[in-house]
Amino acid sequence: MTRSTIVRSAVLAATTALTAAALAVPAQADGHHRVFADSLPSVTPRAETPALHDDDEGGNADADDPAIWRNAAAPDRSLVVATAKEGGLRVYDLDARPVQSIAAPPAAGEDDAPGRxxxxxxxxxLRLSSGKADLAVTSDRGNDRLSFYRIDRDRAGGPLSDVTDPAAPPVFSQDQAEINDQRTAYGLATWTDRTTGKSYALVSRRERTSIALLELLPAAGGKVTYRKVRALDLPSSFRLPDGTSWSPCAEPGELPQVEGMVVDPANGMLYAGQEDIGVWRMRADLTGTPKLIDKVREYGVPGVYDEETEECTPGADPGFGGTRISSDVEGLTLLTEPDGDGYVLASSQGDNTFAAYDRELEDANEYEGGFRVAAADDTLDGSEECDGAAVLNAPLGSKYPNGLLVVQDGHDAPGDGDRDSTNFKFVDLAEVMDALDD
Incomplete structure (x- = not known):
């Protein structure tokens, strides 16, 4: 996690008692009662990837965000592509075994600075100069760029090959000095507009509220580049029902950032998790007015930042927050169903749960329930402080005939001494559907 995430975690720890007390308060205007995390149904993983370790000895790798690529010709040979921050990219098979490891490009402009x-x-x-291809797209935080990898399942040397145009521009930064400040490309969601066939990436900015829309374009030699279409800034301060103005407590200069994002291709709507605020819905072309469909429980809680401890001291909870998710709200993914129904799933990192919202706009993205990813046994633990998640409701051969949910585990157990351990858990989607149907 980033230092800002650690700061926010301190706020969460300090406000746990306040939040628990607020749970006894009568339901807010939306008519929903506050949901206790331990009352939600549990699902258990079938497999997990090897642990990654965020230190020099472990390659400074930190599991973060997954994506599921389905091999239409041989679903049993589908892949999970996942980021490991300074550890680059990892590719796994459906048994959660490593298939390929790709280093992140070093950050330009700084001696020995790692990529991320x-x-x-x-x-x-995507139509390239060399023909159509499936691509894995990553946000390269170290260089404020996107990186692109062509997926060829049976390619010698591994299924992913770099097809990034070396001339691809920075997403947000005007010069190298800005890139060095690391307020760079952060969250990411891709989207293909069904009316035009054009493909895009939506990219958020670290420690800022900005989201940029980038059109993905072919470049010479089978490479991929992009151009910025427009950008949008979400609010960083909010008017509360009592008439006061509120911003979440953070290190000076930091604004409430967005990371988890997903686009519903059926209606072109983007869902974005502003970590300390809640879940937004907006047009994926970034026109129109964003709508906050749910708030985190800590919304409206005042705090004072202490420079010595680099932590926030919270004040009393005024009770203006939501009832179902706790900051940080991070990994967002879309669970589609053949009949057009389905859910937007959001990782409620603060209480180790996942919230499900109806994807139908006519239902105003109503909350439909939630679940936890709990330990399967003494050797296969669940998911805590989940950063990223991906779901695919399609048959994946004999291993996952009902589809697959992959979630990051921010505290893999058993741990390895003093080293932080993270990894990814693989969950049979049938379990998730059963939990949401309860």
Whole structure:
């Protein structure tokens, strides 16, 4: 996690008692009662990837965000592509075994500064100068750029090959000095507009509220580049019902950032998790007015930042927050169903749960329930402080005939001494559907 995430975690720890007390308060205007995390149904993983370790000895790798690529010709040979931050990209088979490891490009302009892949998503059938291809797209936080990898399942040397145009521009930064400040490309969601066939990436900015829309374009030699279409800034301060103005407590200069994002291709709507605020819905072309469909429980809680401890001291909870998710709200993914129904799933990192919202706009994205990913046994634990998630409701051969949910585990157990351990858990989607149907 980033230092800002650690700061926010301190706020969460300090506000746990306040939040628990608020749970006894009568339901807010939306008519829903507050949901206790331990009352939600549990699902258990079938497999997990090897642990990654965020230190020099472990390659400074930190599991973060997954994407599921389905091999239409041989679903049993589908892949999970995942970011490991300074560890680059990891590719796994459906048994959660490593298939390929790709280093992140070193950050330009700083001696020995590592690269850092933050989020990943997929684009299917993008037309390149060398023909159509499926791509894994990553946000390269170290260089404020996107990186592109062509997926060829049986390619010698591994299924992913770099097809990034070396001339691809920075997403947000005007010069190298800005890139060095690391307020760079962060969250990521891809989208293909069904009316035009054009493919895009939506990219958020670290420690800022900005989201940029980039059109993905072919470049010479089978490479991929992009151009910025427009950008949008979400609010950083909010008017509360009592008439006061509120911003979440953070390190000076930091604004409430967005990371988890997903686009519903059926209606072109983007769902974005502003970590300390809640879940937004907006047009994926970034026109129109964003709508906050749910708030985190800590919304409206005042706080004072202490420079010595680099932590926030929270004040009393005024009770203006939501009832179902706790900051940080991070990994967002879309669970589609053949009949057009389905869910937007959001990782409620603060209480180790996942919230499900109806994807139908006519239902105003109503909350439909939630679940936890709990330990299967003494050797296969669940998911805590989940950063990223990906779901695919399609048969994946004999291993996952009902589809697959992959979630990041921010605290893999058993741990390895003093080293932080993270990895990814693989969950049979049938379990998730059963939990949401309860």
């Amino acid at each position: 892949f933050n989020n990943v998503d997929l684009v299917h059938g």
